[in-house]
Amino acid sequence: MSIRTAPESVSDRLDGLPFTRRHLRVLTGSGVGWALDAMDVGLISFVIAVLAQQWSLTGTETSLIASAGFLGMAVGASLGGLLADRIGRRSVFAVTLLVYGLATGASALVGGVAALLVLRFIVGLGLGAELPVASTYVSEFAPARIRGRVIVVLEAFWAVGWTAAALIGYFVIPASENGWRWAFALGAIPAVYALVVRWGLPESARWLERRGRTAHAADVADSFAASPALFRAGGAADPAPVEPAGASTVRSGVAALWSVEFRLRTLSLWLVWFCVNFSYYGAFIWIPSILVSQGYDLVRSFGFTLIITLAQLPGYAAAAWLIEVWGRRVTLSVFLVGSAVAAVLFGTATSEAAVIGTGMALSFFNLGAWGALYAITPETYPTSVRATGAGWAAGIGRIASILAPLAVPPLLVLGGAPVLFIVFAAFFAVAAAGAWGLVDRRGRALDDR
Secondary structure (H helix, E strand, O other), X not given: OOOOOOOOOHHHHHHHOOEEHHHHHHHHHHHHHXXXXXXXXXXXXXXXXXXXXXXXXXXXXXXXXXXXXXXXXXXXXXXXXXXXXXXXXXXXXXXXXXXXXXXXXXXXXOOOHHHHHHXXXXXXXXXXXXXXXXXXXXXXXXXXXXXXXXXXXXXXXXXXXXXXXXXXXXXXXXXXXXXXXXXXXXXXXXXXXXXXXXXXXXXXXXXXXXXOOXXXXXXXXXXXXXXXXXXXXXXXXXXXXXXXXXXOXXXXXXXXXXXXXXXXXXXHHHHHHHHHHHHHHHHHOOHHHHHHXXXXXXXXXXXXXHHHHHOHHHHHHHHHHHOOOOOXXXXXXXXXXXXXXXXXXXXXXOOHHHHHHHHHHHHHHHHHHXXXXXXXXXHOXXXXXXXXXXXXXXXXXXXXXXXXXXXXXXXXXXXXXXXXXXXXXXXXXXXXXXXXXXXXXXXXXXXXX
């Protein structure tokens, strides 16, 4: 009598694959969209510094321009995750690229603050939804043994986009009175790229399987299995299985995030996202303007910002290696502590060399922390609420990114850059503590309930 074994699930097949050419296409295709996101977010920091002079803006008006985009991101992240769990990862990814690409291009035509505020909110809707959906999408294809490393590499495309923004800020924006308009026009590129995403990338096989579309899911998994291997996701022979959970099914929607099983994870994740967003966007959106206020001209302050931005890439590289060696929580907390120390040093730096050196350290540690955070976030929840959980965590973080630009001007008045960056350091420290309430799924299969 033969023993019938259960058929291998699509998820098991994906976890056991090597890293193939098909994986690389998903990673780079999503990464380009990620880089374009970063370019848009980075551009506004340079545009604000110019418009403050050209339009004689007050500190409140410049803060509102920055915060309008983040308000849109808070709404977009929350809704985007919910939609991605219902209609699919790829479709939401493509629509968000289209929305923010068109709105950014339209920003090149504005003639006043009111129109710019409206368009920045629309841009934020697309940006906010795209980032957590993209990380969820890529994590659901990545082999379990290197999943964290793949997501950090995806996050590293942020440094590529931010560097592109810094280059545009250095070469294009100061070149003419309308340089900032040309910068926004370049930001319309995502609208074209959305077509590539929609037709060139597959839907998540895990999401398809979860929705009962098993034949389609199997076809997608087959395409990855048939793709030439680029390298083996080496390490243990098999990913560790998911431990038995208290319930065989998970409720859908936001309420599931606060069930007994997930409430500590959710609380910790939201705390980390809030604190990291507050310090990151408070610092990096304002760095060019802060340098200008300290007596550096636009070109020099933009040049310093470009150099500081280049340190993001080695930060991501270090995090990508350490996240599969130390694990998610240790890597995240160490990079957050490093961010806190660097923030204090940057805020008290006086010489040009110190400004650049401590700024590079802040860039290195902070972006490495972002890589680890984006790796751990999709792993926190099962497939049925993964995008919802990632989207709401990002949405809570965007609330902090709304508040941070508004808090910068009064903090600068209160105590200048030293007080401002001590506050940022405190938020980084709280995030480092909060990281220990998260789950660490290094080398373990995703929960596909």
